[in-house]
Amino acid sequence: xxxxxxxxxxxxxxxxxxxxxxxxxxxxxxxxxxxxxxxxxxxxxxxxxxxxxxxxxxxxxxxxxxxxxxxxxxxxxxxxxxxxxxxxxxxxxxxxxxxxxxxxxxxxxxxxxxxxxxxxxxxxxxxxxxxxxxxxxxxxxxxxxxxxxxxxxxxxxxxxxxxxxxxxxxxxxxxxxxxxxxxxxxxxxxxxxxxxxxxxxxxxxxxxxxxxxxxxxxxxxxxxxxxxxxxxxxxxxxxxxxxxxxxxxxxxxxxxxxxxxxxxxxxxxxxxxxxxxxxxxxxxxxxxxxxxxxxxxxxxxxxxxxxxxxxxxxxxxxxxxxxxxxxxxxxxxxxxxxxxxxxxxxxxxxxxxxxxxxxxxxxxxxxxxxxxxxxxxxxxxxxxxxxxxxxx
Amino acid sequence: xxxxxxxxxxxxxxxxxxxxxxxxxxxxxxxxxxxxxxxxxxxxxxxxxxxxxxxxxxxxxxxxxxxxxxxxxxxxxxxxxxxxxxxxxxxxxxxxxxxxxxxxxxxxxxxxxxxxxxxxxxxxxxxxxxxxxxxxxxxxxxxxxxxxxxxxxxxxxxxxxxxxxxxxxxxxxxxxxxxxxxxxxxxxxxxxxxxxxxxxxxxxxxxxxxxxxxxxxxxxxxxxxxxxxxxxxx
Ligand SMILES: Nc1ncnc2c1ncn2[C@@H]1O[C@H](COP(=O)(O)OP(=O)(O)OP(=O)(O)O)[C@@H](O)[C@H]1O
Ligand SMILES: [Mg+2]
Numbered sequence: 001x002x003x004x005x006x007x008x009x010x011x012x013x014x015x016x017x018x019x020x021x022x023x024x025x026x027x028x029x030x031x032x033x034x035x036x037x038x039x040x041x042x043x044x045x046x047x048x049x050x051x052x053x054x055x056x057x058x059x060x061x062x063x064x065x066x067x068x069x070x071x072x073x074x075x076x077x078x079x080x081x082x083x084x085x086x087x088x089x090x091x092x093x094x095x096x097x098x099x100x101x102x103x104x105x106x107x108x109x110x111x112x113x114x115x116x117x118x119x120x121x122x123x124x125x126x127x128x129x130x131x132x133x134x135x136x137x138x139x140x141x142x143x144x145x146x147x148x149x150x151x152x153x154x155x156x157x158x159x160x161x162x163x164x165x166x167x168x169x170x171x172x173x174x175x176x177x178x179x180x181x182x183x184x185x186x187x188x189x190x191x192x193x194x195x196x197x198x199x200x201x202x203x204x205x206x207x208x209x210x211x212x213x214x215x216x217x218x219x220x221x222x223x224x225x226x227x228x229x230x231x232x233x234x235x236x237x238x239x240x241x242x243x244x245x246x247x248x249x250x251x252x253x254x255x256x257x258x259x260x261x262x263x264x265x266x267x268x269x270x271x272x273x274x275x276x277x278x279x280x281x282x283x284x285x286x287x288x289x290x291x292x293x294x295x296x297x298x299x300x301x302x303x304x305x306x307x308x309x310x311x312x313x314x315x316x317x318x319x320x321x322x323x324x325x326x327x328x329x330x331x332x333x334x335x336x337x338x339x340x341x342x343x344x345x346x347x348x349x350x351x352x353x354x355x356x357x358x359x360x361x362x363x364x365x366x367x368x369x370x371x372x373x374x375x376x377x378x379x380x381x382x383x384x385x386x387x388x389x390x391x392x
Numbered sequence: 393x394x395x396x397x398x399x400x401x402x403x404x405x406x407x408x409x410x411x412x413x414x415x416x417x418x419x420x421x422x423x424x425x426x427x428x429x430x431x432x433x434x435x436x437x438x439x440x441x442x443x444x445x446x447x448x449x450x451x452x453x454x455x456x457x458x459x460x461x462x463x464x465x466x467x468x469x470x471x472x473x474x475x476x477x478x479x480x481x482x483x484x485x486x487x488x489x490x491x492x493x494x495x496x497x498x499x500x501x502x503x504x505x506x507x508x509x510x511x512x513x514x515x516x517x518x519x520x521x522x523x524x525x526x527x528x529x530x531x532x533x534x535x536x537x538x539x540x541x542x543x544x545x546x547x548x549x550x551x552x553x554x555x556x557x558x559x560x561x562x563x564x565x566x567x568x569x570x571x572x573x574x575x576x577x578x579x580x581x582x583x584x585x586x587x588x589x590x591x592x593x594x595x596x597x598x599x600x601x602x603x604x605x606x607x608x609x610x611x612x613x614x615x616x617x618x619x620x621x622x623x624x625x626x
Binding site for chain 1: 437441444446447466467469470471473474475477479481483485487489490494498499501502503508547551
């Protein structure tokens with residue numbers, strides 16, 4: 001019977017061509033959107049590498065251009081923050097704090113390898129503020145004062161790409177003509193951009209104020225005791241504004257920043273899903289309409305099949321089966337096309353993402369097809385054979 | 393083979409009630425070739441549909457091989473149609489998207505336990521019987537009316553039914569082609585012993601069968617052996 005259905009669909013390929021193309025395109029769009037969603041969801045389920053709860057970000061803008069003066073004030077402010085018993089630990093950072101809309105990349109070379117990587121400038125207490133897990137070596141600290149090489153901590157992702165199995169601890173990497181980095185530790189993960197972003201290679205560069213005299217850092221990350229709210233924030237900002245007179249200060253919780261970032265990541269996904277939904281609805285209506293129309297056109301065939309021994313449920317199954325075969329034709333084309341993405345590695349995305357999306361898309365198309373065929377097929381099965389065979 | 397007892401068929405529409413058959417009693421024995429005649433609208437097709445289990449009578453009993461089928465479910469009725477009955481229609485009812493061979497094979501697709509190879513072999517034999525061995529790969533639209541009807545007959549006989557119900561099989565054909573079709577049916581009846589009930593408007597055709605039943609306004613008005621019957625028995 002299945003062979004019979006394939007033959008029937010094949011012989012009707014000209015009139016089924018439109019439906020098959022429609023299913024083909026519907027599948028491709030579904031596949032694309034699902035790939036994106038699967039990609040995001042998989043990222044979402046991966047560890048961030050840090051704990052953002054109870055971490056605040058203080059952003060400061062000085063009112064003068066004098067770096068020397070600003071540095072003096074900054075150090076006083078930093079000192080003052082450590083004085084609050086509500087604050088557990090603090091670290092200066094560049095503008096690329098977690099969930100911020102800012103990125104800083106550089107290239108690191110080791111032997112013949114050159115890897116593009118995110119760079120984060122932070123202080124010794126950063127590991128404590130963000131509760132990072134150091135899996136190899138150690139975080140940088142006072143022991144590195146006066147070290148010949150600048151100490152860095154790298155992420156596992158960078159370790160994998162740059163060292164490919166070699167032990168990274170102690171390795172010296174060129175920084176510029178006059179100085180170099182030395183790897184002192186490795187952290188498991190660091191994925192600060194957003195929960196939906198894939199992990200990029202990253203390393204942490206030590207801010208040691210006595211040695212970075214001409215630098216200004218405008219952001220302080222601080223871990224506060226649980227339960228701290230607006231009351232403490234106001235008190236703190238007031239106290240700090242007393243030191244940095246005329247400075248603009250802004251406090252944001254990382255949780256708030258995370259939510260902002262989430263919105264920005266979700267909006268295109270939701271928009272795409274809605275567009276995709278409309279497309280599917282459109283295809284569904286088309287499919288439904290054509291099936292409905294076909295049944296009326298195929299009255300004589302239905303009657304004839306009943307006469308030669310098909311039961312009503314066999315007619316029903318035939319019509320459902322035909323739609324499944326039709327969908328299969330469209331899907332074979334679609335899958336042949338979609339499979340190129342993981343095979344050719346068109347984007348730098350794990351193959352698994354594509355395969356999951358492919359599986360779901362195939363399942364959804366079949367469900368869609370059966371869903372659309374359900375009612376028309378029931379109508380077909382309900383047609384009375386004597387009436388269907390009635391001669392005009 | 394088929395027995396109708398007190399068959400009544402009433403079509404009920406919103407506005408009118410049509411009595412298509414009234415008090416029809418009929419027995420078709422095995423191996424008989426019966427023709428049914430009557431003016432248009434007198435209920436001939438309705439009669440054939442009821443005999444063919446495609447329609448249910450409003451009242452009365454249909455017996456196939458002595459068994460009343462009134463309580464049978466759709467699936468069982470389909471099974472009997474598939475096993476014991478063959479149909480030939482005025483407008484052929486071939487599936488245009490299937491080749492001649494595939495059209496002929498159709499009844500066996502609904503029969504369990506027949507292999508594809510066996511089905512193919514039986515279809516070729518059936519086509520040979522109707523003289524269409526050379527046209528197996530054609531599609532219905534590529535055939536003449538007479539050829540199409542021969543395909544339809546091949547399809548009706550592939551399942552080796554006990555009875556073939558033919559509703560004006562020559563109605564759309566000219567007299568030469570009608571003659572050919574008639575000869576095929578006669579052969580089938582004589583050599584294979586298949587019972588045939590044929591509705592026709594053609595007196596000459598009817599005279600070639602053994603028995604002629606005339607209908608008027610949903611009722612049998614006459615039922616008699618023809619001269620062909622005597623001729624045959626000689
Ligand atoms: N589905 C139906 N609904 C209502 N009335 C019907 C239906 N089918 C047939 N009839 C009526 O029943 C009567 C018998 O119809 P039937 O088709 O059996 O006639 P027929 O003898 O085959 O005529 P013809 O020689 O023109 O084919 C007609 O009056 C017809 O209008
Ligand atoms: Mg009729």
